[in-house]
Every structure is written in C-alpha cells, then in structure tokens.
Amino acid sequence: MDFDFTDEQKMMRDGLSRLIAQKYTFEDRHKAVASKTGWRPDLWAEFAEMGLMMAPLPEEMGGLSGDAIDAMIIMEEFGKGLVIEPYLQSVICAGSLIRNAGNDTQKAELGEKITSGEAIFAPAIYEAEGRFNPAFVATSAKKNGSDYLLNGNKAVVFGGPMSDSFIVSARASGATSDETGISLFVVNKDQTGLTTQNYTTVDGLQASELFLEDVAVSGASVLGEVGGAFAHIEQMRDHAIAAICAEAVGLMTVANAQTIEYAKTRKQFGVPISSFQVLQHAMVNMLIALEEAKSMALLAAIECAGDDAKARAKACAAAKVKIGQSARIIGQNAIQIHGGMGMTNELAISHYFKRLTMIDAQFGNVDYHMRRYGEMD
Amino acid sequence: MDFDFTDEQKMMRDGLSRLIAQKYTFEDRHKAVASKTGWRPDLWAEFAEMGLMMAPLPEEMGGLSGDAIDAMIIMEEFGKGLVIEPYLQSVICAGSLIRNAGNDTQKAELGEKITSGEAIFAPAIYEAEGRFNPAFVATSAKKNGSDYLLNGNKAVVFGGPMSDSFIVSARASGATSDETGISLFVVNKDQTGLTTQNYTTVDGLQASELFLEDVAVSGASVLGEVGGAFAHIEQMRDHAIAAICAEAVGLMTVANAQTIEYAKTRKQFGVPISSFQVLQHAMVNMLIALEEAKSMALLAAIECAGDDAKARAKACAAAKVKIGQSARIIGQNAIQIHGGMGMTNELAISHYFKRLTMIDAQFGNVDYHMRRYGEMD
Amino acid sequence: MKLTFTPEEIAFRDEIRAFIEQNYPQNLKGVGDREDLTKEDYLSWHRILGAKGWSTPAWPVEYGGPGWHATQKYIFGEELARAETVPVLPFGVNMVAPVIYTFGTPEQKARFLPAIQKGEEWWCQGYSEPGAGSDLAGLSTKAVRDGDFYIVNGQKTWTTLAQHADWGFFLVRTNSDCKPQEGISFLLIDMKSPGVEVRPIITMDGAHEVNEVWLTDVKVPVANRVFEENKGWTCAKFLLAHERTGIAQVARSKMGLKKLKKLATETISEGLPLAKDRDFKHKLSELEIDLRALEITELRVLANEQKGKGPGAESSILKINGSVIQQRITELFLEAVGPYGAPNPRAYKAEGGNFAIGPQGAPMAALNYFNVRKTSIFGGSNEIQRNIIAKLVLGL
C-alpha cells in the first residue's frame, strides 16, 4: 500500500496551483464566464505549455505516459480554482476514447492535437431520453458506400461551443438500449448537417445540444470497431468519473475552508458564529464528508490506473455515489452557514455550491450509480 | 374541521391514565414481564370493568358504538404506560374482523366474549415467508364434509400465549399470494392438531408460533364469506395500524419527556447537558418527529372512523411510515442523550426504546408501507 | 373529530373557486414557470382581490377583513394555490398591517391600512443589516430625534422587492445605552424620501429579488413611528410570530408536488417514465407523506388558534418543516430533469436565445433549487427556530 505522489506529480501540482492563484482568481473566472466566448483560451494555452494535456496520456498520443493519478491531481486543482476549461472533455474523455479505441494513425494524429492543446474534442455520448445510460443510443449510423450517414440528437454536450470536433456515438444495429451495435465517429464541427445550440450552464460552463441530419462521415473517422464501442465508452465514463470526483474534492476542500473561515470571522450575538456548537458539528460533518469523498476519489483513480475492469467499474460507481452525497452535505451546509451572504452571486461560495450541485447529474447521479453498484455484486 | 374529544372521551382517557399511574408503574410492569404468565390478568379485568373493551366496538357486539378515535385514546395511554396486555389483538384486530366479517350470531356471541374481557382472541394472519404481506397465505383449508381441515403455520402471533382462540387465515383456492381465496376461521386453542410455541418478545410482550396439522373446524367457525376475507383483513390491518400508531405516540411522548427531564438534571462539565446546543437541537428534532407522528396518527384514526376505504388505506400507510421514522429518531436520540444510563435495563427509557423499535415490524415496516403508499397513487 | 368540510364550507370553497376562475387575469396564468414578475403583475391581482374584500383574509373586520374563521382562511389559501395565482405579497398585508392595526394610532390606521388592502401601495421590510442577521437585535441603523422628525442613517439588507416599494417598515436604533432589544423603534418610511437608496443584490440564481437599502440622513416624521419609542422590539416579535405561520407554505408546496409528479410522469428515463423508477417514487412518496404531516400539523395549530390560542413557538416547527419541504421539492425537480438541469435560461435568454432546452419544467429547475436555499436562512434561520423551540417550548 502506498498513497504517495511522485516528485514529478508534486511539482506539477504545485506549478498548477501557483498558476491558478496568479491568473485564475475568482474575479478572472467571473469575467471569463460572462465573456462572449465563456472561457479562457489564453489559460488553455498555458495549461498545454505546462504539459497538463500530455500528463495522463500515453506516449503514442504524444503524452507523458501518466495515468489517472495524474488526472486526479490536475482535476483536484481545477476544482479548487473553479476552472471552466474543457479539460475533462478533451483530455480525459476524448483522450480515453482515442487511446482505447483508436488505431495507430488516429492515436498519433488526434492525440497530437489533444496533447498540444491546439484542438478541443468533446464526447457526444448521451441522449435526452437515455438520461444517464450511455447504451441508450437512438442516433443512427447508416452505411452509405464507404461513408456513414449520421442522424439523431445528442444532449448536453459539455465543452461543445469551444470544441473543434465531437466524438459521437451512433448505432448501426440493435435496439435502442443494446450495448452492442454502437460505434464512435469523429465529427468535425463544420461538417454539413451538423447544427448546434450553444448555452452557458448554471454553473458557468459551456455546453451544446447537437442535431445531426444526414451528416456524412468517412470510414476513416470511425474510432475502433464498428458496433463494438460500448466497452470503450464505459471505460471513458469511469475515467471521467474518477476525474470529476477529483474535481469535486477540490471544490469541497475550498468550500469547507471558506466556510470555516467565514464562521470564524462572522459575528452574531457578540461572538463568532463558529462558537456555536451546532455549527461546529455541522462543520465537522462537512469535514467527515470531505474525508470520505477524498478516500473514494482516490480509490477510483487508483483503480482507473490499474487494469482490473471490474474493480474499476465498482470503485467508480461507489465513488460517484459518495461524491454526490458528500457534495450535497458540504454544499448545502456551506450555504446555510454563510447565511444570506451565501445566497449572493458575489461570494465565491455560491459558485462552489452551484458546481458541486451540478456534478451529480454528470455521468450518472447517486441513484443511478447506487443501482449500478448493487447490480455488480 | 374539528380536533376535539367529546367529554366522554376525555373522561375515559383521564380514568385510564389514573389507573395506569396507580397500578401499572414501571416496576409493576417489569414484574409482570418477568412473571410466569408474562402479563396482568388482574389489570385486564379492570380494563374490562372500565369499559375499554366495549369502547370502540358496535352495539351488536356488546360495545358502546365508539370508533377508531376511542381506540386511539386508549392505545395512546397504553403506550405511555408501556402496557403489555393484548388489547390490540383481541379488541382492535379480532374485534374488527368479527364486526366486519361475522354474522349476527358470531357478532353477538364472540363480541360478548371480547367486550366482557372474559376471553382473548388473537389474529393469526401472517406467515414466515410472506413477511408483511397478509395475502401471502400458504396455510390451506380443505373442505371435509361440513368441516374444514386446516394445515400450515402462522408466524409471530402476538398475544398467542394468553389467547383462548385464534382467528386464522387459510386458503381454499388460488395461488399463495392471491388476494382471493382466503377465508377466516375461529380456532380454539385446545383444538386437536393445533400446537403452539410460546415466547416472550424482546420488548416484553407474549407471542406464539402456530402449527396447524389437520385441525378440523366446523363450518360455523368460518368468519364471513369463504374465500372473500381479504378485504376484511385489510380493514383490520388499517385499524391495527391506527391503533399501534397511537400506542407509538404515547411511547414517544414519554420518551421525549424523560429525555428532556434527564438532560436537565444530568450534569457534565459542571453544567446540565441540556445546555449544550447540539443536544438542544436533537431534542427539538425529537419534538418535531413527535408532532409529525401525532398528526399522522390522528389522520389514520380519523380515516378509520370514516367510511372511505381508499382514504383510510392511504392514511394508514402514510401513518405507519411516519411513525416508523419518528420512532427511530426519537428512540435512537433518547438513548444517545441518556448515554450509558440509557443502555441499562434498569431505566424505563430503554424499554420505551425497545418497544418503539419493534413497532416498525408489526403490520409492515417503513419500506413496505412506503411502497404500498406509492402504489395507491 | 373530523377532517371533512361542512356543506357551508364546501359552498364557500366553490364561491372562491368560481371567483378566481372568472376574475384572475388571463395574462398571469401559469406564472409559476415565469422567471420574473413585474410590479404590475403582482398588484393587478391584489387589486382585484382587494376590491372584492378578499385581499386581507387575516384582518379583523373593522379594518377591512372578510371575517373568515380559520377553516375559511385555510380554504381560501388552498384555492389560490390550486389556481397558481401570483401571490399577494406578505409585506403589507400580513406583516406591517397587523402591526399597524395592533399597535398603531388611529391616524396611522386610517392612512395606511386602506391602501394596503386595496393594493395601492407596495411595502418592503427593513429588518436585517449586514451585521445583524440571525442576531436581529444587534442592528445599528440609527434614528436621532430632531424635533418632529427622526434623522435616520444606516444600511439594511436582504430587503425583498424593495425596488418596487412605496413604503418600508424599519427597525432602527433610538437608544444605544441599554440592552439591544430595549433601544429599538419601529418606523414607517416613505421610500421616495431623499436619502433612501435601493441597490440590487443579485442572488446566485441570477435573480434580482433582494436589495440593500442605504439610508443617509433620511427625515422621518415622528408620526410615522408605530408604538412607543424604544419599544419597537415588541412589534418585531409580534410580527415574527405572524410571519412564521404563513411560511409553512403548505398549499403552494402541494401544488409544487403535483407539478413534480406530472413532470416525473412525462420525463423519460431510459425509455420509461421516471415516475416508474422505484428509487424516485420512494422519494416522492416520502415527500408527500411529510407534506401531509405538515398539513395536519398546521391544521392542528389553526384549530388551536380558532380556540383563541395564538400562534406560539409551535409555529417555528411549521417554519422549519415548511422550508425544508420547499427545498426538497425543488431538489427533486432538479433530480428529475437530470442532465437538463444544466442549461441556464437566464444566460441564453440574455444572449437573445429564445429556445427552450430540455423537457417542460426543466429550464428553471436548478435556479429554483438555488433560490429556495434561502428558505432555511431568511425569516429567522432554522437554527434560530430550533433555539426558539428549545427555549420556549422545551424549556431548555
């Protein structure tokens, strides 16, 4: 057993932490969310320069052969800084799909684009009526000569507005919820027949609805075996869960610290509110929730870095459940202890709360993964 | 809307309350539980003399034409006094079955026995593998001339050891969980082929397992229509739930009062523990749980006294859910606030806790009734 | 003992229902799903009810109340909620008016009550300050006597809908050399007075619902003080007890639950209605049972009131459970819409997008959830309510 980071990992963490402290203050972030584009391309370039995009990806994609532990370190810092850039989508998710499903050419070419940060990819996996089930794919892929014609809609594609390409799941065979028959296609944003509806999310991210009408993609854009993409999607989801759990740990760490700080300085009845036993115990419960979440985020990352697919799936389902529960305890208590001030858009805490709330519905919520966990027994 | 008791109801309540205070102290009760018979036949006779057995039953059974509100008043006082006598079984449950299913002769003859208190009846409805479902009846009733032969087992029959007769559900037709095909039989304890295994329960009551082997009962002992007993059993269950919810309200009222009293007198760190805010809020939560339980017990009793079967079923399912939840909050917090002293057999509070705990599994627990409630939508 | 209505009560209900049907403004139907209501939206319905004599159900008859008993008031509230009307805001009708008719002078009653009843003047509440939230008595806005006037200086905050207000009722400090509670006075301030400035606070849902109110050398006639100088805390306590009963919001929550159940039936999850999902159904049932328990508890309190026992500290229970149930309803709405909780309609509408994303009911789900986190904070936080119950009910 060993819970230590390598020296390289510590250096990366500290460097990223410094960068965020200097160039990604709460005010900077606020401005970025409200800006026309809704993100910070300049910071994206700096992240790339620091090697963050290369960190968790393999050499053949231009990466540094790190793993989910590196991703965890990065995402936790992103969480602490409320970072809104689409690292999760492009590096973790698209990176995972290309690494596992791509052929050598795709790994090299698409990998280079991702690790250099010069292009952004977003997975377009979920559909409205499928809710949290990635096997629910009504979007069809019809063979048309050596091309495929894609038809259908994809729901809530995070990172959509700033993405250059999407990795779209579509079905050539099978019933709507079958795990077999699903394929992955790399679709460029400017492709004929593809339209998007872009929006800002309640927690300050960017996302899109995708509408595909007879989008013709070449056979070369298929990622992996036709009809055999589901295992890759599952693996992507587990890596995404491990990463988003780490982000949540970062968010919760700051939310707890800000709450304690506020409670110590805010006075009512002539004393700091931190002297009230009921609030003290509430903050202890927040700490316990954070420690439990940390443990499970760690477990998820360790299992994603390993090669036991069953253990990985179980750890990630469990971690997503625990993070959802902890985020609720911490988020709700943080606002309650901040009182009226916690309700305002002006204080950072409300933004931590909003992001913590919305994480539950990304990649499946508490109930979904509780059920999934129970079925893996 | 009117939440008032009649003057007669108030008199009955006050009289019963005085009787219990005088002759049913915690020490008396302790002795009765530990005694050979495990109950107080002398008190049973006094209850009868007071007219408690007559109160909720109709005139044709020798009763006073009261209703579920009277039963509620009595059961709440029984709860406060931790009364162990089988009023619920004999008067509420058997009374309900005979009232609704019995013919005129049965109502008069069996009713007289119940209302006079001279005989005790216990419903034998549930079976081990049916858990909380009263439609699960594997016990068979085979026609044999004008008699019926009963075969099967009945589980956890409260009041069994002191009962003179059982009202047994058995099946002449249909599959094990069908709602049709179930009949009710009055079986005397000394009947050939009936054996019982008697025991004390963890909360100080008496119960039995019933084993029926070719028990021959006459056609005259059938209660109601052959095969059509389920609606009567459901009605009995709702009345039993309303009554046991009232008992629970009585138990919780005392548990809360004892906890507050203890917290005010018990000193630690030089001050009464009632001065700690965390314990204050815990006691407030206990109060809220009690008030919610009171409201739902009241609703259940009101609907049982009414004639809308659907509203009755819904109110009773909801009440049983709420009582189970409140009992858990109040019971667990009462012990926690009493600390080590709460763990001892010597203090009354542990006995209130035990009874409150065990009520959940009588007539269906929280999950069972939550589901039942959801299905009634 | 019974829960059913008498024939007279049923006739009363039908009368209310018919009136709403015939008189509720067409353009305000379904406002529950709209993000922002104008001042006129609120007042138009208030005025219609006022003209009928129904805008002030709790008032004594002598001041313009309809003379209803508790059950009738309950039925009236139920019917308004059932029809999803815009609410009649409580600041005038249920907050300042009872203080005025209980503690005010004949002149104050004559000047203010009719305008409140008719919906002619909009009121706001100047209680909380940046340094005095849960510790309301710790307020420091000062009123210094200067002849027939007070000169008021200070800052109030969390002032709901003050941007529309004609008048405000304010707690101000008129004496600093005593216990905090003993030096407070209750003033009625014309919001158009020189020196009154209302600055918006944007809450985390992006709404402009609350405000800061800055008071700089505001001249307030002494005649606008209600009750004695330095005795304003009496009015404040009286008002808080009144505020707590209404805050349970049972009728509105019942309507919310009904909509939630409809949404669960319409939302498709993996090809099936979410309402069939056992876990979700379990939560719905639990919520419905808790709401039912709250409703019966409120009826028990009302029945006591009808017998002359005023709302006491028990009303704190209604506040706690009522607020938590409102929060749970919005939380389940958000859970129901799943991934479609994410799009921010305020943002995409501000950018000129006029599309709706996700199922009906989705667009406001997250913002509503964020917004009602306030219910356990404002009006005396739930921690404060528990302190009150511990002290006044349990005697701890």
Add this chain to the structure above:
Amino acid sequence: MKLTFTPEEIAFRDEIRAFIEQNYPQNLKGVGDREDLTKEDYLSWHRILGAKGWSTPAWPVEYGGPGWHATQKYIFGEELARAETVPVLPFGVNMVAPVIYTFGTPEQKARFLPAIQKGEEWWCQGYSEPGAGSDLAGLSTKAVRDGDFYIVNGQKTWTTLAQHADWGFFLVRTNSDCKPQEGISFLLIDMKSPGVEVRPIITMDGAHEVNEVWLTDVKVPVANRVFEENKGWTCAKFLLAHERTGIAQVARSKMGLKKLKKLATETISEGLPLAKDRDFKHKLSELEIDLRALEITELRVLANEQKGKGPGAESSILKINGSVIQQRITELFLEAVGPYGAPNPRAYKAEGGNFAIGPQGAPMAALNYFNVRKTSIFGGSNEIQRNIIAKLVLGL
C-alpha cells in the same frame, strides 16, 4: 500510488491464514452468533496467539511485539475478522500495555507486560464514574497517600467484563485543589484486593457485559502507580487516542456485512429473496460504499502512521463513522429478519426452551441492535468526538 499487496505481503497473509486454520479452537468456531462467551473462551485463543508471539501486534519488539509494519497489522486484523475468531480483548493488550511500556517503570514493565502478552491476566478499565461519563476529568474516586500505599475510595461504572478481571487500571483523584485534569493519577489495582466489589449492570439486551466497581478503602501500593502522581491525565489522553483507532472495527464490520448479505439472500419476503428487494438492496449498497470509504480512510491514517505521524484527532472520524456503521449493520439485520426480530432468545432459553425461532441469524438480531447503541456512547460519545475534531482539527 497503489492499494494492492506486495508478494511479501501476500505471503504474510497466507501464513496468518494457515496458522488460524490450524490452530483456532474447534469449539469456538462461529462464536459470532453465540450470546455469551466465558472467560476461558476469550483467553484460550489469546494464549495460542501469545505463544506464537502474535497477541500484541502493535507492541514494540523489545516488549514482545512481532515487529510488523502497518500493512501487516492491517492484514492480521483482516484475517482474524475473516475467520470470525473471538477477539483478543483490548483492555490489556491495546489499552493498559501501551501506557505501561510508554510511561511505566522497568519493574512495572517486567511484572505486567509478559502476563498480558501471554493471556495470563485479564484487565479491566476503571475510567467512567456515575458522575463522570463524557466529562471524564470530572471523576471523584479518591486516592489518599498513606505511606507506601494509596487508600482508594469511590465508584466506577460501565466497566466492561470486570467480572472476569484480575487487574484493573484506574483513574483516581489524588489532588482536588487544582484544575480537574491536573489532580488525576493512573493506578493499577489488583481486583482481588479487599474492598473491591464488582456489581453487574444488565444492559437492555439482557446481557451482563458491564459492571459497577465499588472501591472501599482499597490499599494500592504506590509502586502500582504509572507515571507521576497527578499526571495520570497524560496517560489517559495517550490511551484515548489509541483506543479510537481500533474502534473503527472495519474488518469486523466487513464480516458483518458479508453475513448480512447472506441473510438477505436466504430470507424470503413474499416468496422472493430479500436481496432482490430494491429498497433493501439500495440500503445494502449504501452501507457497503460507506464502509469502503471508512476502510480507505483508515488505510490513509495507517499510511500516515507508518510515516511517523501518530494517530491524531483524525482518529475521531474513524470512531464516529466506525460506530455508526456498526449500528447500521445491526439495524439492517433487524430489518432483514422482519417480524422475527421479536422473539427474545435469552428469555425463552432461560425458560428451558431450546428451540430456535425464525431464520438463521434472526434470534440475536434485535439484541445485537440494542447492544451496539453503545458504540456511539462509550469510549467518548460521538458528540465528544465531534467536539474534539472541531477544536483540534478545525481550530474552532
């Protein structure tokens, strides 16, 4: 970063497993389901481990510890739980012994440690008093110096299994004219001394597990005082930190959960295994995930310890969650057996009944649930643990 075991660790685990299989007493198999264990039941397994040098995994090598690192200790605990052995009781091995080898004299070490290691002497803990539970420092049992002896008078309570004890370690007051913490001494008392009386306390599950210990003019040699006079609080605090780590009981809870899942598979509800019931399954999954989180948290604490960071206030988290999980397991057991939680096996066995009622696992379900309500009370209540965390970890 990894969670897997090295080949050496796996070999170690196999060695432990084989030893248990070959040496664990036949007559003690499956003791988890028995209600009462005798003194000999406990000590026989302790002696076998002691002879092998494994009864004291946490001790330094110089006093007879096996020299294991944290992972090995963890594996050892896992294997004992897996085999459901009777526990080696903590009062000697994990409580008084660390105090003796950390603070004791050479003579005390020589006199007491070997007998503890070998399982020759049974210890009990004389801490709590009727007036000093959570407020341990409020204790009033007095020890008055009289030459080479202390004369001890007072009453202790909640003394676990004192009915079997040869020795007890006691906190006593040797000075009353100072802060409560500064006048306490730590004494080792021979339970056969004149004036020591052990009276049973029957807990609500009907068990005789705890006792009152009455001390009347008990003569205790000064040589049996550990550490300086009036410095006993130092030993007490040291010991409490040690006690808290073990109290998480992760390995035992894992075994409990395994049995619970088995019971859910075997219990028939309406003709189907309860394990198929979605509501029950949801609770099982939730419990299992929480237990997993506790386990990883404990491993993180252990890893810190291995790096020389001793168990600090974080161990309070393990105590809180560990106790609650034990309670939830027994609660689900009770829920699983449904109506068959009711029969009281202690009562019907006392009456000579030798039947078993209900499914396997049912007879003790309720009594176990009642019994483990203690885990959130004893050893520093969970409220006290939260106070400790608030103060020492959060700095509030």
